């Protein structure tokens with residue numbers, strides 16, 4: 001088969017995923033085995049349970065990625081795998097599988113940073129997208145504003161100083177009794193709520209940086225609900241959800257658009273699980289338009305964890321000369 005075929009492998013949290021991508025942009029297969037239903041009963045991801053399910057499923061997921069793409073191992077040119085950040089026991093499953101395949105098949109191995117993978121989801125979704133642009137990466141574990149200089153060079157312009165945006169969504173959803181994962185449920189509930197009900201804080205750092213802080217808004221919601229409960233005041237959950245979501249998306253949009261204006265960037269992309277948020281997509285698009293900035297985001301299936309984004313990021317690293325060897329290890333707190 002023509003072109004460079006990359007087999008991507010992802011197992012950093014609760015999705016076991018494998019994908020085959022041609023020349024970084026053309027998805028031939030994208031298989032995701034989600035453990036959400038398993039972790040839901042615990043109210044969050046249980047790391048050891050996640051590892052055990054990864055080890056059971058990874059070979060099946062890889063086989064399906066090959067058969068969906070109508071290729072065999074001999075057609076694959078490169079094996080790309082997430083090696084961090086993430087849960088160590090979960091990462092080790094993907095890393096070990098990728099190393100075994102690389103060794104047995106004598107194919108090059110490329111370790112990929114999960115956050116770079118999230119950014120690359122936009123290259124998969126938008127075939128003509130080229131750097132430079134500003135990207136907001138907001139997921140359950142990370143919130144960064146990144147200047148994507150070229151396919152391999154990134155500059156972090158802002159990051160969260162405490163909770164990630166998705167983490168705040170999940171915690172507030174839990175307090176509202178919505179279940180796990182909270183982000184999508186809170187998004188849905190907010191559609192029927194009034195976002196003007198409570199003005200929750202929009203935190204701006206004293207040094208006026210693009211950094212975020214979401215623990216304050218989370219605590220403000222919890223305190224507000226406590227007060228209402230103590231005073232036996234009933235409330236509409238949808239109104240609280242909408243007010244919280246409005247505060248978080250205001251900050252995400254304002255910081256990202258300011259960062260884009262600073263770089264004179266006419267393109268903003270959004271990535272990571274929170275990029276599925278309907279209000280974030282609408283608000284970012286609307287506000288960016290005022291400055292002539294276009295906003296791009298991947299479809300939801302490429303926002304949450306998947307291996308097509310890892311194959312894409314791995315492809316650009318590979319053509320830039322990066323090779324990992326068989327000493328590749330999981331790095332749970334790998335930075336961007």
Ligand code: KG4
Pocket residue numbers: 013138139140141142165166167169170181182183184187272273274275276277278303304305
């Ligand atoms: O990127 P991802 O799948 O995993 C990490 O790398 O963390 O992101 C998962 C996070 C969760 O916190 C989830 O609640 C959040 O993304 N999320 C959302 C939405 N869909 C997923 N948050 C807000 N609105 C959504 N529609």
Ligand code: ZN
Pocket residue numbers: 114118139140272273304305
């Ligand atoms: Zn992720």
